[in-house]
Amino acid sequence: MTGLTRRRALMTLPIAGAGLAGFGCWKMLSAMQDGSFDPRAIRLDKNERPIPDFVLPGIPGLGDGFDTSMLRQATQPVLINFFASWCIPCVAEMAALRVISQRIALWGIAYKDKPDDARRFVSRDGSPYRRTALDQSGMTAIDWGVSGVPESFLVLPGGQIAWHGTAALDETQFEQHVLPIAAGTR
Amino acid sequence: MKRLVLLSVLMLTVGIGVLPAYGLDSPSEMLPNPVQEKRAAAIGAQLRCLVCQNESIEDSSAALARDLRHVVRQHVASGESDQQIMVWMTQRYGEFIRLQPRLSLSTLLLWAMPVVAVLIGIMLAVMMLRRPNRTEPLSRDEAERLGVLLREGESRK
Numbered sequence: 001m002t003g004l005t006r007r008r009a010l011m012t013l014p015i016a017g018a019g020l021a022g023f024g025c026w027k028m029l030s031a032m033q034d035g036s037f038d039p040r041a042i043r044l045d046k047n048e049r050p051i052p053d054f055v056l057p058g059i060p061g062l063g064d065g066f067d068t069s070m071l072r073q074a075t076q077p078v079l080i081n082f083f084a085s086w087c088i089p090c091v092a093e094m095a096a097l098r099v100i101s102q103r104i105a106l107w108g109i110a111y112k113d114k115p116d117d118a119r120r121f122v123s124r125d126g127s128p129y130r131r132t133a134l135d136q137s138g139m140t141a142i143d144w145g146v147s148g149v150p151e152s153f154l155v156l157p158g159g160q161i162a163w164h165g166t167a168a169l170d171e172t173q174f175e176q177h178v179l180p181i182a183a184g185t186r
Numbered sequence: 187m188k189r190l191v192l193l194s195v196l197m198l199t200v201g202i203g204v205l206p207a208y209g210l211d212s213p214s215e216m217l218p219n220p221v222q223e224k225r226a227a228a229i230g231a232q233l234r235c236l237v238c239q240n241e242s243i244e245d246s247s248a249a250l251a252r253d254l255r256h257v258v259r260q261h262v263a264s265g266e267s268d269q270q271i272m273v274w275m276t277q278r279y280g281e282f283i284r285l286q287p288r289l290s291l292s293t294l295l296l297w298a299m300p301v302v303a304v305l306i307g308i309m310l311a312v313m314m315l316r317r318p319n320r321t322e323p324l325s326r327d328e329a330e331r332l333g334v335l336l337r338e339g340e341s342r343k
Contacts (some may be wrong), residue, residue, distance in 0.1 A: 147279065
């Protein structure tokens, strides 16, 4: 009798193990389905970090560029948007950026773009950016942690990055993720 | 003439075979100092290309990977340690950029898995080997019946 109960107890071990593994898989797959878990997403462990040191020239015809100290001295939160004229999601993002730019200071950095292409792209349907700069080598973007345009960063006064979005922004995302952080500092 | 062409083709292919199979787009990317170049390549092999995701930046030909290779080489040339460069990358792109994740609470299971698997295997093997032989000796009745059956079989032949 004791042998039998012991055997039963031992049998439950692999079943429990398989059940646990199955539950884990189901949890992961359902999170992937509803979008709360993306295995390809670049996950930063701590979002809050200072902006990197950079000096960028302006896009010719669109005024001067900007640098770290200008961003640090901004009195209000600034949304930095990396874009490129050759990037199709950036074209699609433009309409949302125009709406967003009415609610927050939006500064744009053209990533690996030809100056003329960048100027045409920004000014074609009215620029959403208060300031623009040109990162032709793409080295400043790497210093920020950009892996592919479009990407956006919320920079708080003093120069802390409080939020990093690695996809095209839309109004819902802006209201859900960016605006609460930006409003908290006002 | 023909032999000369054949020989040169052979030498070229052998030459290509000897080169390391890295995704460097041009030799101009490489550092002039071979020791530093080797170090940069080893660091690059530890960094995930964020575009292709399952390739290292050393293997990938994506534009971002090329830029990251350049950054790694800049840092190596300026005399930074491997550790410093990995930290620089992790601060910008998160733990995700490390192809070999560090041991932490969230990666503990991953790192412990080989040991756990071996331990489970040993446990199972020990259990199998120590299982007692439970066949009891035949009782007198059973022995008698077996004897009868065996004799029946004999006589049928």
